[in-house]
Amino acid sequence: MTDQEIIKAIKNGKREKALKELYAEFPKIKVNILSSGGDEMIARQLFHDSLILLVEKVSKPDFELTAKLSTFLYGINRFLWKNELRKRQKNPELEWKDTLILSAEDIGYNEEKEEKIKLLERILTQVTEKCKKIFELFYFKKESMADIAKKLEFSSINSAKTQKYKCMEKAIQLAKQTQTNATA
Amino acid sequence: MRADLELLEQIDLYLGGKMSASEASAFKAKMDANPELQSLVSDQELLIQTVNRQAMMAELNSIAGAAGAAGAGAASWGITQWALTAIISISTVVGGYFIYDHFSTEEKVEITPQDELPQHDLLVENTVDTGDFISFELAEATDEYENELNAYEVEKEEDEIEDIVYNFDKPEFVEAEKITKEDPIKVNTEKPLKLVKDPVKNKTVISNANRKATYPGGLIEMKTFISKNLMYPRTPKDKGLQGTVKVYFLISAEGKISHVESDCFIMKDKSGKPLSSGKMIANVKSQKYFEKNAERLFRTSSPWEPATDSDGNLIVSGQTWYVNFDYYGQSSAYQLENEAPKKSACNIQSESDWEKVDVQTMKVKSQSKKFKLIGESMLKTNKDIKEVADLSDNQYKEICQIAAKYKACTVFIDVNNFWGAGDGTLYYYFGSFND
Numbered sequence: 031m032t033d034q035e036i037i038k039a040i041k042n043g044k045r046e047k048a049l050k051e052l053y054a055e056f057p058k059i060k061v062n063i064l065s066s067g068g069d070e071m072i073a074r075q076l077f078h079d080s081l082i083l084l085v086e087k088v089s090k091p092d093f094e095l096t097a098k099l100s101t102f103l104y105g106i107n108r109f110l111w112k113n114e115l116r117k118r119q120k121n122p123e124l125e126w127k128d129t130l131i132l133s134a135e136d137i138g139y140n141e142e143k144e145e146k147i148k149l150l151e152r153i154l155t156q157v158t159e160k161c162k163k164i165f166e167l168f169y170f171k172k173e174s175m176a177d178i179a180k181k182l183e184f185s186s187i188n189s190a191k192t193q194k195y196k197c198m199e200k201a202i203q204l205a206k207q208t209q210t211n212a213t214a
Numbered sequence: 215m216r217a218d219l220e221l222l223e224q225i226d227l228y229l230g231g232k233m234s235a236s237e238a239s240a241f242k243a244k245m246d247a248n249p250e251l252q253s254l255v256s257d258q259e260l261l262i263q264t265v266n267r268q269a270m271m272a273e274l275n276s277i278a279g280a281a282g283a284a285g286a287g288a289a290s291w292g293i294t295q296w297a298l299t300a301i302i303s304i305s306t307v308v309g310g311y312f313i314y315d316h317f318s319t320e321e322k323v324e325i326t327p328q329d330e331l332p333q334h335d336l337l338v339e340n341t342v343d344t345g346d347f348i349s350f351e352l353a354e355a356t357d358e359y360e361n362e363l364n365a366y367e368v369e370k371e372e373d374e375i376e377d378i379v380y381n382f383d384k385p386e387f388v389e390a391e392k393i394t395k396e397d398p399i400k401v402n403t404e405k406p407l408k409l410v411k412d413p414v415k416n417k418t419v420i421s422n423a424n425r426k427a428t429y430p431g432g433l434i435e436m437k438t439f440i441s442k443n444l445m446y447p448r449t450p451k452d453k454g455l456q457g458t459v460k461v462y463f464l465i466s467a468e469g470k471i472s473h474v475e476s477d478c479f480i481m482k483d484k485s486g487k488p489l490s491s492g493k494m495i496a497n498v499k500s501q502k503y504f505e506k507n508a509e510r511l512f513r514t515s516s517p518w519e520p521a522t523d524s525d526g527n528l529i530v531s532g533q534t535w536y537v538n539f540d541y542y543g544q545s546s547a548y549q550l551e552n553e554a555p556k557k558s559a560c561n562i563q564s565e566s567d568w569e570k571v572d573v574q575t576m577k578v579k580s581q582s583k584k585f586k587l588i589g590e591s592m593l594k595t596n597k598d599i600k601e602v603a604d605l606s607d608n609q610y611k612e613i614c615q616i617a618a619k620y621k622a623c624t625v626f627i628d629v630n631n632f633w634g635a636g637d638g639t640l641y642y643y644f645g646s647f648n649d
Contacts, residue, residue, distance in 0.1 A: 046273060053277055078274045082267050091231035143260070150264040162265070169262045170269040180486070183349065183544055195219045202257045 033099045040088045043172030052081060055100050059107050068111065076114065080106040083137050105132040109139065153204045161197035168194060221251075225258050347548040348437045352539065355445040363447065363503075366510050427465040427521040427531050436515075440547060444511050446539060450500035454484040456541040457501065459508035460534060464615055467528040467608045469517035473616070476505040484541055508537040530612045532619065588620050588645045595640045609640075617644040 031039070031051045039048040056077050063073040083106050087093060097105075109132050134140065154162060163182060167173045173181075179190035227233050228241050245252045355363070429436035450457065463474040478501045481489045489497065512535065521531035538546045593609060605613070617625050625644045 045270065046277075049270075049274060050277055053274075074278060078271060078278070081274060082270050085270060086263065086266070146260055147264050147267065150261055151268065154261075154264060154268065165262075165265040166269045170266050183546070191223070192219065195222045198222055198258065198261065201261055202254070205257065205261075 033095060036099060037088050037093075037095065040085055043170070045085060049081060049085075052084070052099070052103060055103055059104065062104075063107075063111055066111070067115070072114065076107055076110045079110055083110075083139065087138055106137050108132070109134070109137060113139075149208060150201070150205055153201050153208065156204055157197055157201055160193075161201070164190070164194045164197060221254075222258065225255050228255070229259050229262065347546065348433055348440065349544045349546040350437055350441050350444075351543065352444060352446045352545040354451055355448045359445045360448055363506060363510070366506065425522045427469070427533060428519050429515055430517075430519055436547075439515060440511065443514060444507060444537075444545075446541075446545075447500075447503040447507050449503045450481075450497075450539070451541075453497065453500060454541065455481050455489075455497060455500050456484075456486075456539050457481040457504040458536055458538045459504050460536055461508050461512050462532065462534050462619065463512055464530060464532050464612070465518045465520055466530050466612070467520050469520045471513055471516035471518060473532075473619070474509050474513050475619075476509040478502075478504040478508075504537075504539060507539075508535075511537065527607070530608050530615060532615045591616050591642060591644070593640045593642065613642055613644075620644060 031048070036048045036051055039045065056074070059077055059080075060070065060073040063076065064070070068076075080103055084099070084103050087102075088099075095102075154165075160182065164178060167178045167181065168175070175187050175190050175194075178184075178194075179187045182190065184190035184193065224241065228238060231238075233241060245255060429439065457478050458480050459476050459478045461474065461476045464472050466472060481494060481497060481501060481504070483489065494501065520528045523529050534549065536546075536548050536550070538548070540546070593613065595609065597604065613625055625642050
């Protein structure tokens, strides 16, 4: 697959093929992390996190490819690894070949946002499976509400829509409550 | 703030980049002017991002295999911590099925039966469906099941009597006077027939029942029963047909199921497209198989817990269920509450008709009314019925239920036991008065 094909697949919600393709980069990245004090586990973890950030970045309507995707992926990985090392109170120079030096802004990484996402993740365990399924099918798989209504046995597209928004409303409301409780 | 659906939908369009440039800039301007909207948008954006990350992490872990999923050490920023959760929750959804009933007390966002109920094509839109709903997986029929099904014949219970329904080619109205004149009973007695009508009793029929009849143990047990006793019949399965069967039956005061009737009123092909009437005829065998399956299911589910009236007495009642055979996955059995038999044969509508009939002569006072005889049936009784008052409440209600089934408003009972030959069989005739 070419970079453009991968990007197209990601944008169309057909990530699996694209991710498999990108996963081929893992061995090279792993070598870099292992050589600078990391282990297999953290390497895989960071790689997964990088892929997610990459996909998020690519999915944005205003995304423009300015380097090879694999290079971009390396750059994200390098950033995250540096971040991790900083947490571990180490700051070695990372000498990776063909790597972009990216800032947090470049890759859309934001500590505060990550905290919020962690919170929302907990919130999502509080909504029903059916809600999660609707979210997943609509936002992740990018399926139409008509298909979702059929798949999840809703009586009509409208009732599926209603349910989706009920779920959304509930989740946001729960998040607000949790936040208020945390700061109070 | 309670966000309305339209707004949330707009936010979806905006975030998904599905607005036109002008729409998007208008929305952006609105957002800039409204901090509340702005925070709603960012909340929704984050939630979507979280959903996507969870799902993607699950996907990644499946690509990476078990080795990847095991990585739960010192996470740099936590994504992996919930990777496992995501996998587990997704697999639960895929393998799961749902039972909805009225007793759910969970704090979670509930999906109510109203939202859930498959609405079939013949129903009026905006029907408020609050009946019971059960969803289940249907296995394809085994040899044993098919043999049993083929051997299955409706064995009439001893006290279950077939109703005779007259099918007139053309609507044929018989004047009430004429009926009584031609009726042989008339020859024997002054008052051979009596109109079953008692406004006071009307008030105690099913509509006021405090509890409707249920399968013992409720919906959960019923689901178990269905899973054990229903399979997808082979004939329609082989042809890729799905169908919905309407089943009507009575539950006696003793809980016995009788008068089971079924109608597979719609069949669809694999793609969900309803069959044309021509194709329906061509597939009459499949239709019959669906009906036989659904009918047998309810007949063998006997006995049920009977319904009760407002005083808690056990009473006879009727129920309508729909069995939906889904070719791909979740088949279901459900009820539409507004089809619960609320009206009996002796309903209020007939009251005015009754006022127009002279009991002594059976003549319609106004002459504008004509009686249409719809059918006849009989009832085993253990004592002579000399007048309507001799009927027990349950007998009264059963007659009303039968008449209601055929949309008859008025019932005549043969009080002189002319046809019954003294064996305790009560004959009755039901029909309607028409303008």
